[in-house]
Amino acid sequence: KRKNPRESTNPNSEFCGFLMELAEYEKNVNRNIHKYNAYKKAASVLAAQPKRIQSGEEAKKLDGIGDKISKKIEEFIQTGKLRKIENIHNDEKAQAISMLTRVSGVGPVKAAELVKDGIITIEDLKKNKQLLNHHQLIGLKYFEDFEKKIPRSEIQAIENKLKALVFDLDSNFTITICGSFRRGKPESGDIDVLATHPSLKLGGAKKKHGETMLKRLVDHLEGLVIDVISMGDTKFMGVCRLSDNLPARRLDIRLTPSDQYHCAVLYFTGSDVFNKTMRTHALEKGFTLNEYYLRPIGSTGVPGEPVPITSEEDIFDFIEYPYKKPEERNL
Ligand code: DCP
Ligand code: MG
Ligand code: MN
Numbered sequence: 001k002r003k004n005p006r007e008s009t010n011p012n013s014e015f016c017g018f019l020m021e022l023a024e025y026e027k028n029v030n031r032n033i034h035k036y037n038a039y040k041k042a043a044s045v046l047a048a049q050p051k052r053i054q055s056g057e058e059a060k061k062l063d064g065i066g067d068k069i070s071k072k073i074e075e076f077i078q079t080g081k082l083r084k085i086e087n088i089h090n091d092e093k094a095q096a097i098s099m100l101t102r103v104s105g106v107g108p109v110k111a112a113e114l115v116k117d118g119i120i121t122i123e124d125l126k127k128n129k130q131l132l133n134h135h136q137l138i139g140l141k142y143f144e145d146f147e148k149k150i151p152r153s154e155i156q157a158i159e160n161k162l163k164a165l166v167f168d169l170d171s172n173f174t175i176t177i178c179g180s181f182r183r184g185k186p187e188s189g190d191i192d193v194l195a196t197h198p199s200l201k202l203g204g205a206k207k208k209h210g211e212t213m214l215k216r217l218v219d220h221l222e223g224l225v226i227d228v229i230s231m232g233d234t235k236f237m238g239v240c241r242l243s244d245n246l247p248a249r250r251l252d253i254r255l256t257p258s259d260q261y262h263c264a265v266l267y268f269t270g271s272d273v274f275n276k277t278m279r280t281h282a283l284e285k286g287f288t289l290n291e292y293y294l295r296p297i298g299s300t301g302v303p304g305e306p307v308p309i310t311s312e313e314d315i316f317d318f319i320e321y322p323y324k325k326p327e328e329r330n331l
Helices: 013-028 033-047 056-058 067-079 082-091 092-100 110-115 124-127 135-142 143-147 152-169 212-219 258-271 274-283 314-320
Strands: 175-176 191-197 226-233 235-240 251-255 287-289 293-296
Touching: 013 067, 013 092, 013 110, 033 067, 033 143, 033 274, 056 067, 067 124, 082 175, 092 124, 110 175, 124 135, 124 152, 135 143, 135 226, 152 191, 152 212, 152 258, 175 226, 175 258, 191 212, 191 258, 212 226, 212 235, 235 314, 258 274, 258 314, 274 287
Parallel strands: 191 251
Antiparallel strands: 175 191, 226 235, 235 251, 287 293
């Protein structure tokens, strides 16, 4: 869950580091999603630069970096630190909220409630389990493991095992690992699995033998899935472990109708910043895009019938957005 702000070795990683920290602060402490998005966008823009930025002025020329953020970059270049970050570090309440939101399932609102009740550390949480729901209890149980990034090679091994189990159940499933893994990242925070099946068309995970197809699929993952956070008709959240000597990992599985598969792959591949950029572009071209379909917006402002889509490229083509390979979708 916790993002490593100094991920990889890009020449602007110091700037990315404090921008990601400010983003998390805005999301978790101030609950200001607008500022959260702005900081995240700025960090991803800087991370994609081939050279270290030399001044606030230079930063401001980049798309996605405005006046306030460029001033922070200038302050950091001049003084080697940021007063705003120091103030946050000295704010005990902010620190407590930031710590508690590292537990999977604990959001900003819950964290603030807990801190109000005097619960400020993970140890405090362990003594007050009655305050936590099922998801939060799982988050606490695997707290240390979920903080660890998942190397690509381990996800590949999980992919192989998962496919073997799923195809043993029904060889007509299609399984795609999406998220940061599909974007080529060397390590990931969790594993995002997209599943589809030709018998699933036009919405609704058809029930078979009184239970949903997704539940049947997950029930067949014995030996890989070790805990369930939540199980819906189309969305599973849980925990898997490849072998005893490896950490427990967060696993998300989505089951999508085959005619919505490409929109689902696009969405689930991300990044979240890329999805926002692409959806904004779609709107500018008169389309509304989500994880299910692409629809033209008529003159009345009402979305029309979904556009038929046969590949990810189709979606880019329709909204006249130059195609980006998954590895180019990190911003
Ligand atoms: N997603 C999104 N908006 C969100 C959350 C998710 O568009 N608020 C989409 C894009 C993400 C994908 O779902 O890439 C998977 O979500 P994750 O939280 O698993 O994010 P990543 O896989 O990109 O990164 P990580 O390595 O942290 O898991
Ligand atoms: Mg992920
Ligand atoms: Mn995920």
